Amino acid sequence: xxxxxxxxTREAIDIEAVVNKVADRNAGAxxxxxxxxxELTNGKKTLYLKYDAYIPMAEKxxxxxxxxxxxxxxxxxxxxxxxxxxxAIADTAVVIAVSTPHRADAFTASRYAIERIKEIVPIWKKExxxxxxxxxxxxxxxxxxxxxxxxxxxL
Amino acid sequence: MIKVLLFxxxxxxxxxxxxxxxxxxxxxxxxxxxxxxKFPQLSASIRTAMPAINEEYAADQAVASSGDEVAFIxxxxxx
Numbered sequence: 531x532x533x534x535x536x537x538x539t540r541e542a543i544d545i546e547a548v549v550n551k552v553a554d555r556n557a558g559a560x561x562x563x564x565x566x567x568x569e570l571t572n573g574k575k576t577l578y579l580k581y582d583a584y585i586p587m588a589e590k591x592x593x594x595x596x597x598x599x600x601x602x603x604x605x606x607x608x609x610x611x612x613x614x615x616x617x618a619i620a621d622t623a624v625v626i627a628v629s630t631p632h633r634a635d636a637f638t639a640s641r642y643a644i645e646r647i648k649e650i651v652p653i654w655k656k657e658x659x660x661x662x663x664x665x666x667x668x669x670x671x672x673x674x675x676x677x678x679x680x681x682x683x684x685l
Numbered sequence: 686m687i688k689v690l691l692f693x694x695x696x697x698x699x700x701x702x703x704x705x706x707x708x709x710x711x712x713x714x715x716x717x718x719x720x721x722x723k724f725p726q727l728s729a730s731i732r733t734a735m736p737a738i739n740e741e742y743a744a745d746q747a748v749a750s751s752g753d754e755v756a757f758i759x760x761x762x763x764x
Binding site: 565581582583584586587588590612623624644647648649650651652653654655656665666667 | 690692693694697733737740741742756758759760761762763764
């Protein structure tokens, strides 16, 4: 099977297909993270979102996240699909699936993957409101880039 | 010729995604200056963008050669 585990797509994401990519006889857990489009951010109502990506680099960086996870958890299997284009409220934007022999590692790795996507993967979202639109920048919340960009060790 | 890609608000401000620079070699800092010259409206956003050469993040001193693909990556917001 040569199906890609790290994908940027313009189509609706088939969640089960992503999960199936990490199915493994030695897995004791598959952790699935589903990122969805939220209507309200700080009281402001989003009508819809548009995602764009530098597709080949984004897929490469998603694969890098998979490798980073396997460095910590060699038995882990990882699959990530991120959707781009126009998305409506409640649509699925990203699906991360991680399988590991024991559940704690799957939770940890899945969390790591979504945080890392927000650091290094060239994907951007543009929020469209009733009164305007804007490309959203760094929204990690827990971390800021003092120099305005990721530090070397972040990449 | 060096191919430069602009994304998100950089693309929108410049009005184009692809800029071709007819040169054999240029480092990232000079490419930034070249773009600012051509598109002064990029001034705020190009400073916070991360450069990449051939799909890998690169430093300001890194040199791109003809045939390379350079990209300026504004702060990302996927997920």
